[in-house]
Every structure is written in structure tokens, then in C-alpha cells.
Amino acid sequence: MHETEFRYVLQPGEMLSGTQSQPIGQVFFVPREEVSLRTCDEEELAAVRRSQEEFAREKAAHKVTTSYGMSFSPHYLRSSRSAKS
Secondary structure, three states: OOOOOOOOOOOOOOOOOOOOOOOOOEEEEEEEEOOOOOOOOOHHHHHHHHHHHHHHHHHHHEEEEEOOOOOEEHHHHHHHHHHOO
């Protein structure tokens, strides 16, 4: 479980202006298998919170500033690639 940032939510037909010097991004959502929810016990909840704190620390430690002056962290990309191999 990771935090997600949504900067703009545009409705169909709405536009966002930009210039050649502004970075842009695109995202699309892919349907996944059905999710089943259940209540965590205290031990599981503590493990989730520890995992979130560890991820946030690692993400902050790997911040990079682009040539446009925007900061981001490649930590999620690195950790997901290492999990695949």
C-alpha cells in the first residue's frame, strides 16, 4: 500500500494549458482482480504502519530534483523492479 498523488482531475472536454518547458505525465487505470476486504487485527495493522513508515523514509532519502525544478523519488520504481527479479 503506497500513497498516491492526484494533481488534476479533468472532466471529458476540459483542457489544461501547457508550454514546451513544462513537464507532463499521463496515467491510465487497468482493472484488476476483485478485491475482498477484511478487518486487520492489531498485529497486522502495526505491520502495515511499519511498512508505510519504512517506505516513506526510503522515498524521502531518494528524492531527485529534475531540470525543471520539480522533485520526485524513484524509490517505488526501484523497489518494484527489484521485487520482479
